Amino acid sequence: MNRTYYITTPIYYVNDVPHIGHAYTTLAADVLARYKKMRGYDVFFLTGSDEHGQKVEKAANSAGETPLELADRVVKRFQSLWERLDIDYTDFIRTTQERHKKGVSHLFTKVMEKGDIYLGEYEDWYCTPCEAFWTETQLMDGKCPDCNRPVDKLKEESYFFRMSKYQDQLLAHIEANPDFIQPKSRRNEIISFVKEGLRDLSVSRTSFTWGIPVPGNDKHVIYVWFDALTNYITALGYPDEAGNFGTYWPVDVHLIGKDILRFHAVYWPTFLMAAELPLPRKVFAHGWWTVEGQKMSKSLQNVVEPNMLIEKYGVDAVRYFLLREVPFGLDGDFSHTALVHRINSDLANDLGNLLSRSTAMTSKYFGGVVPEPAALQEIDEAYRAKTVEMVHQVDGLMDEQAFSKALQCIWEVISAGNKYIDETAPWTLAKDPDKKDRLATVMYCLLESQRIVNTLLSAFMPKTAVKALSCLGWTSPANDTALAWGLLAPGTVIAKAEPLFPRIEEKPE
């Protein structure tokens, strides 16, 4: 039986069209899922859409359609973007699906029967765009502390979840499990938040109807976050606790943006505690992208549309850039200049050039056939050892969701390859027939190191890696065993590589 690995993205609201912020979380999840698959895990990768709530109801009203019509229309935009971005998810859950509604009702009933959901009255400040309630003291200058927009005072009958009851248990869990909330700075924020005291949470609404009815009282719909968070288990077939739920839960990592950490690191675990279900192993909150130094927003008309980027630069360049440019967990800035720079320097110069140089020399000196290496000398051994060490390091970094560092580590080996060519000077060796063995060894090391590099890169840039590997005559699947040194068989026919990434000379906009 393979070890399992369950990874999720947030489910995206259907009242917005996808932009690079959404693409970022999904891409990171895809890279990790592909990587874990390659390392032999049985991976379940979930994404989906969050289709209930007042915002969707309002957006549908103003577009003159039903909420479900709107959801059906927008969800296709997400799904087609995921296809273009080569996102290889296992399942896509929509919160309007029966399987989801059934699971949410079950969870709600279970927690209510336990006495942890009760009927009360609610009065507080509500931010409609954020779908969040705030206490008087949480407001910033009387406005929503998250988005700085005006809030309304709301009083309504509401069901409450006894979140306060779980405060100590949650704190103890966070403290006993340093990996539970990552990165560390975010973990500290949550610890302070919980220490300030957890209030009971309103988990139903009567002010709109687009949602899952409260079991037994359909005047109320279930609060969107109770509904949305539960997707992570309904997609596994919950309440059926056998099947996928039994196999994959608890989740290995929920990848999310920093703005929705509290929901994932406080609300969700306490719901699960109440339901007596195991908690997620890790919640990782990444940072936010600004665009050319500014917050991305519709009103500034600076929303970066991933389809446009893919058309202009190609899918793998976009995948590479987003994960390489900014350490996962920190905020970062998107600019065309930075993207073009990465393409020209990392992809065209370093990665692409190394492959072109090595395959061109193999064609020239060995008729396009992988030569038989002789004994490795010190310089070859150092290059081999660096390649082998990279495989080990990348594995640790991927477990920490340190995608940018993992790519840096791979690029050190690519740079070492270019340096190795300069230092061994194959063109000089080629002039001396007595140095044929030496030349063969150098060529072999170059090709073999790149076979391993491109195998690792298949998680990040699937199309490019397949192209590069097929130039190297390697058509076996990229898997765990393919990462060992020495598998490229002498006698294998290779192809002279076309540039993987042509340089972009034009001035970026």
Ligand code: MSP
């Ligand atoms: N529907 C909720 C999530 C429910 S999960 C049970 C939601 N949806 S969202 O569509 O608004 O946002 C989804 C994700 O996109 C969040 O993780 C958010 O952080 C991310 N991003 C939105 N804009 C972003 C940037 N500008 N930069 C990086 N990520 C951003 O929240």
